Amino acid sequence: MKRSSLSRAFSLKGAAENYWLSLLLFSILVIASFLLFEQQIQQLLSHLGTFLPTDPVQRLSLALLLVTLLALDVLLPVPSSLVALLAVAALGAIGGYLVIFIGLCLGASLGYWLGAGYFRLLSNWLGLRTWQPGQLAYRLSTLSLVCLRGVPVLAETSVLAAGMQRYPLRQFLLVTTLANAGLALAYAAIGSLLVEQNALLATILASMVLPGLFLGTRSLFKSRLAQPRYDQVHSLEGRFQVSYHYPVLFTDHIFQADNPCLHQQLTRQNPGRTTVLVFVDEQLLLCSPQLPLQIDHYFSAHAADLHLQAAPIAVPAGELSKTPDVLQQLYAQMLEHGLDRHCYVLALGGGAVLDAVGYACATFHRGMRLIRIPSTVLAQNDAGIGVKNGINAFAQKNLLGAFYPATAVINDFQLLLSLSHRDQIAGLAEAVKVAVIKDAAFFQWMEQQAEALAGFEHNASRYAIHRCAELHLGHITGAGDPFERGNGRPLDYGHWAAHKLENLSQHRLRHGEAVAVGMALDALYANASGLLSDADCQRLLRLLDRLGFNLCPPELSLRDSQGRSPILVGLEEFRQHLGGQLSIPMLNRLGQSVDVHQIDMPLMEQALLRLAGFGGPDFAWGPGCAQ
16 A cells, blocks of 8 residues: 655655654744744833843843743744843843853753654654654764854754754753853853943844854854865775685596586586586696597587587696796687686696696686696695695796685596606605694504505505595685785695705606605704604604605705805795795694794704715714704
8 A cells, every 4th residue: 555645755764854854844833933923022122121120129030031031042933142132231241141141051951851852742743653762863963052052043943953863961961051151151241342332233233143153153164174184084994705615526537427526516506508628737648648538528428518618728747837838828728719707627637737727717807617637646635625826937936826716626546547656656745744744643644554655555545645635625724824814834844945946956856756855854954953853853754765755866965156055045935935924834743833933044054964865874863863
């Protein structure tokens, strides 16, 4: 049922409209009463002006009458300025001041009381039952109350409005009392001066000019306040969170037609047919020449839901993929095949290829849907699980990059069987790393299964990869810093030296092999500095040795023209990579690490020399092994 126009007019959208409606009605009432009774009031005042009593009782009666007129000014059309100046003329400066001050204070209090009850009396008639006292408590400012005290009609309206709005009573009484005291003093001074000169016309004009001066001053002050002060502009602040669903799945024979794993991920977000472009590590294609045909057959079997945009595109293997030139080629191919943000990119390969393709996806169209399918041990238990992507530039590893979580990560153990034995073992370094900093029980299990892991025995290797991926994912999702905003990075244990070793070897060393050397170096340094016990240091180096890692590559013996090791330059490069303070994770016991912010360079040189002799006749285990 539609409401009438009158009903809508009396029930406007909010309390603000209701307030102004009531204020308008009251103003009309005051103005109408003034027009109706103006002549009678002026005659009364003229008669009072000729009656200047000398008797104390008569003077008191006159004072009470003038106080009453000023107090009732909120209801009657009494020109308060004329009454005030008449009080000064009849009672003198002091008597007039007291009459004006008391009358104005009583009038303000009466107006507030009427305003506080007036709106409630009208609310039922006006249909304003939803209005709550206090909703507009501070719409009428303190400055308005002060400046409007001497303005006809507006003075009465302002105190009524204060009551309507539930302006705080104590604050109202304090503000109006001080304002009335000042206004009464001004009337008394001006009235005394003009009455003594018998300037009745000037007295009347002054009673009209004085409120105008108040109003003009207020307007000027208000206009100055309205001028923009750029040094006082308040800043804006927003905060929001982005939630990621980040599944890491394990399967076998991912491109077998009856394996639902990949199909479910590709169709989970798309209601229609999904377009897919596939990038494959060149090394994986060499080891698995049948892979392109398997991919083609898979998408043909799911043609109703999936569309393979082009044949799988080869990407250079290893660090050769992480160059600006390869990145530009990836962009060009994605653009050539018309990919948009609803398409999917599949990245198959080792950690370096996943980094390069991931960076391209993070920046193409500001973010493509990406599914990572790691094909190396290292990628399945570490690089493929992480949310970091990037390429090398300006001779710096991972200088350019982005944090960009994939839509999903799918580990297919069968892809690892075609790897060389060296690559199978190299990836286990990251399993040792995450165990030694986070899970002492896992580290102990690896010690017990060292021979099986070194031979890449099926069950042991599968468990190690799964547990390593679990620990990495737990750190990313549970440590509170997935995008590495802080300096503390326990997952970078052994990496400051590893990055430098890779560059010095021109990537002859696999990343995992370099990480193994970096962990051994940091363990010897921690032992020499008193952080790590001899027994724990020995257990770590022995496990890496039993898994088949060479812990003393020739790069450890390199020296510059001044006899310094170039590996130690990696500390400064790592500090720059962190963006400020150096923070190196160091072991204090197996399964736990602490962040170290300063490195004793002579002690690190000593640890470096010690590691360079690992396995030699002069290398000794036991107490003081790092001396």
